[in-house]
Amino acid sequence: MTGPGDTDMPAGGGGGGEDSALAAEYVLGLMPEAEATAFETRLAAEPALEQEVVAWTEYLAMLADGVEDEVPATAVKRRIEAAAFGPDARSARTPFWRALVPYGLGAVAAALLAWVAFTFGPLGPEGDTPLLVADIAVEDQPLAIHAGWFEEAGELLVIREAGNVPADSDLELWVIAGEGPPVSLGLVPEETDRIRYTLPQAVASLLPDATLAVSQEPPGGSTTGAPTGPILGTAPITYY
Amino acid sequence: MTPQEEVEDLLARVAMGDRKAFSTLYDRTSAKLFGICLRILVDRAEAEEALQEAYVRIWNRADAYRVNGFSPMTWLITLTRNIAIDRRRKRPARPAEALDLAETMADAGPGPEAMAAERSEAERLHQCIRELPDDRAAMVRRVYLDGDSYAELAEATGTKLNTVRTWLRRALIQLRECLAR
Numbered sequence A: 001m002t003g004p005g006d007t008d009m010p011a012g013g014g015g016g017g018e019d020s021a022l023a024a025e026y027v028l029g030l031m032p033e034a035e036a037t038a039f040e041t042r043l044a045a046e047p048a049l050e051q052e053v054v055a056w057t058e059y060l061a062m063l064a065d066g067v068e069d070e071v072p073a074t075a076v077k078r079r080i081e082a083a084a085f086g087p088d089a090r091s092a093r094t095p096f097w098r099a100l101v102p103y104g105l106g107a108v109a110a111a112l113l114a115w116v117a118f119t120f121g122p123l124g125p126e127g128d129t130p131l132l133v134a135d136i137a138v139e140d141q142p143l144a145i146h147a148g149w150f151e152e153a154g155e156l157l158v159i160r161e162a163g164n165v166p167a168d169s170d171l172e173l174w175v176i177a178g179e180g181p182p183v184s185l186g187l188v189p190e191e192t193d194r195i196r197y198t199l200p201q202a203v204a205s206l207l208p209d210a211t212l213a214v215s216q217e218p219p220g221g222s223t224t225g226a227p228t229g230p231i232l233g234t235a236p237i238t239y240y
Numbered sequence B: 001m002t003p004q005e006e007v008e009d010l011l012a013r014v015a016m017g018d019r020k021a022f023s024t025l026y027d028r029t030s031a032k033l034f035g036i037c038l039r040i041l042v043d044r045a046e047a048e049e050a051l052q053e054a055y056v057r058i059w060n061r062a063d064a065y066r067v068n069g070f071s072p073m074t075w076l077i078t079l080t081r082n083i084a085i086d087r088r089r090k091r092p093a094r095p096a097e098a099l100d101l102a103e104t105m106a107d108a109g110p111g112p113e114a115m116a117a118e119r120s121e122a123e124r125l126h127q128c129i130r131e132l133p134d135d136r137a138a139m140v141r142r143v144y145l146d147g148d149s150y151a152e153l154a155e156a157t158g159t160k161l162n163t164v165r166t167w168l169r170r171a172l173i174q175l176r177e178c179l180a181r
Helices: A016-026 A033-045 A049-067 A074-086 A094-099 A107-117 B003-015 B019-041 B044-068 B072-090 B101-107 B118-130 B134-146 B149-155 B161-180
Strands: A132-137 A144-150 A156-161 A170-176 A182-186 A194-198 A209-216 A233-238
Touching: A016 A033, A016 B161, A033 A049, A033 B003, A049 A132, A049 B072, A049 B118, A049 B134, A074 B019, A074 B044, A094 B101, A107 B118, A132 A209, A144 A170, A170 A233, B003 B019, B003 B072, B019 B044, B019 B072, B019 B134, B019 B161, B044 B072, B118 B161, B134 B149, B134 B161, B149 B161
Parallel strands: none
Antiparallel strands: A132 A144, A144 A156, A156 A194, A170 A182, A170 A209, A209 A233
């Protein structure tokens, strides 16, 4: 074990009390950025100063003994494991296309795409017809969602035909191909009734004969890469 | 195996990509690390985000742990504290709370988690902090545990920033001399 006692702080510290105070300020995060950078240059060259930093780090970490433990909510662990292990965390079998998708399609990325997509016209690209369509009607709710895939433009048009996005939440669309895990397509538009998403080829290739699903998620969409809320409805994706 | 060796062993397995070890490490350490995040960030949702960032970094960087020569809990605590403080500094400033001397009392003494080998060191630290004037001891705690900056300390004490810096540096030198005795 390496305890602060092993570092044998000599009286006066590496280069005197002044340096020791600097080391402590550095550990505490109190230095202005420029000063911290200069200090790091010195650290690289002065082992005694480095030892001082290590000793302060060890001692000050002991102050954390006085902090009340607080057990985080169970969901936090699931989220952390999903974030750490990546989108494959829940499935041992990794579908081949997973390797092609950098991070799955995060809600944030989807939201950014949506922002760009707002500027497009209201219908399919220039009189085009969609190659694939799916219609989700949500039971017990006046919510109906229509989605169309325009192959040439590489765009998914999502239309909220009826109903509203429930308050304090978002509706997220997923494509489920075979036994594979759901892959996010983006959020159902809340303010407008339609939106277009440009899908990466790897995601678009999942669409034929797959299932379109919509789940209720916290505002901004799922943060885990998988649905976290109830699935409100599903529909087969069919050729138009 | 002491609890310390156990955490060390878990970190070594995490460094090799052992998910089960990561899960166990989380169960052992998350209450402490979340406590630290919550203390610094106060807001629960923000603290959860910081905790997530910390554990993802632990998962990705556990192999770096060996290199730096820290004891395992120190490494975990420092990494987590720095992430939480980074987030705290990046958000818009909030009005500082007045410096409360009661804080000095609340944190006195190491908790039950302190290990036997570390206990004497920890006791020495707490002893040395008790030797500081109360308001200076409170400042040291506040800077480490709450992540206050000099500017926030100055506001909380109604003093000039440079004065606060001089006070704290003097307190640190005194603390350091006590620890070296």
